[in-house]
Amino acid sequence: MSLQQKSETNHQLHADCTNCFGLCCVALPYAKSADFAKDKAGGTPCSNLDSDYRCTIHNNLRNKGYRGCTVYECFGAGQKVSQITYGGNDWRNHPETAAEMYEVFPIMQQLHEMLSYLYEARSLKETKAIYKDLEIAIEETEKLTNFSPRSIIELDVPAHRVMINELLLRTSELVRAKASQGKRSKSLKRDLLGANLKGANLRGANLRGALLIAADLRNADMRMADLIGADFRDADLSGADLTGSIFLTQAQVNAAKGDKQTKLPSSLTMPTHWM
Template sequence: MSPKPPYQLQADCENCFGLCCVALPYAKSADFPINKDGGIPCRNLQADYRCKIHQNLREKGFKGCTVYECFGAGQKVSQVTYAGNDWRENPDTAKEMFEVFPIMQQLHEMLGYLHEALKREETQPIYKELQAALEQTAALTELNPESIISLNVPAHRAIVNELLKRTSELVRKDAVRKENTKRGSDYIGAKLKGADLKGASLRGALLIAADLRNADMRLADMIGADLRDADLSGADLRGSIFLTQVQVNSARGDRKTKLPEGLRSPAHWT
């Protein structure tokens, strides 16, 4: 069992300078009602860095905000990298801070996956490698802004991803079945009600608006799977690996949906 990490892997908006609401761009779509460029504050961001429509984001057309997670990068950049010096009071560092934030988000996302991998009993054969990768990634988050911006994130992600693939294989090895390893990755709108997807690799799968009601998805690898508007009503995802709260928030479900430990049913589920 891995120790409790010395960093936060969930957003703490109370200690963030609203970075996701400023640094990131978004386009008018089903997820957002307007366009916004990166580096421009969202029109809903208040002077205290809180969202004035936080309780009504979906109703106001900002569904995309409800399915975003910085994995704790917001408060790390705000309170550690920049030592509590916000971008409004220090406009000279604003552009740099907005560049650092998405890089930190990627590093924290990797930390989250590595931490989850270390908690699985099945990963004992590669525990030391996972621990080393986690410590190396954590060290990168402590660098100064200039060093963070110059990081070769794709190269580091490739190293981490190889370990995550090995983790997936160890977790799923006793559940993998031929019929669910040969399928393609495009399941947009697929009719998979009651499907046996136990131990399936759904890495990066497009499951947008898929019917997954009552599907058996235990021990499935869910890393990067797009679950937007997928119907998980009654589905069993217990023991699935690399499923995030963001993915759950983007899907539909009900009180019969079974989620892995640590994840919660979103308020919009029936």
């Protein structure tokens, strides 16, 4: 894949709110909590959504009680549904499509999330042995994203996810096998809620789906760790080294705490609330 193709792919798999009809602000429900200031039912526009589909408090979401919005990532599903699946026809001017559009959006989000992981796996030198399998999976998943709205709704997404997950597991094994064995943890428990892991050697660890909420990960070595689906809400990553870790998303990073000494993969950016 050329640098230009890689750049285009990365753009397609990241939210572009300027080309979306505010779908995450309408289609998805949320409940009043530490992450959201009030309740909202699915299919109901957020009170902060403007007529141009922009958020009126975008630059002040955390202070206004909408921290949950800052850690959500649609992986580019919003613009895909808005501009491709529905050809630029928005739900305000075409209300007859609204309910269907809201149903299609979260399914597309799942497909784009899988694509994001697949493209990351494909970019790694350690996955050369499964290159063809990854290419096939990418092609098949891309094809699903271009189905008609009704066909997307009828997809068996869990079954497709099982197939994709097998490839991601193989990717994880190939990458983590390169990590220094030393004191590498091989059987970390999934529930690490509030765990004291300050300075821990988690290099090459399998932290898939781990609950790391409010965990102390200051100065931890998490290089080449598998972090897919790990819950980093309020985890302290100050000074931690996550370079070379795999399947870490911007949303996970945004949910955590950190500082200027935290080392992130080059594809991710430091959240403003860390500065």
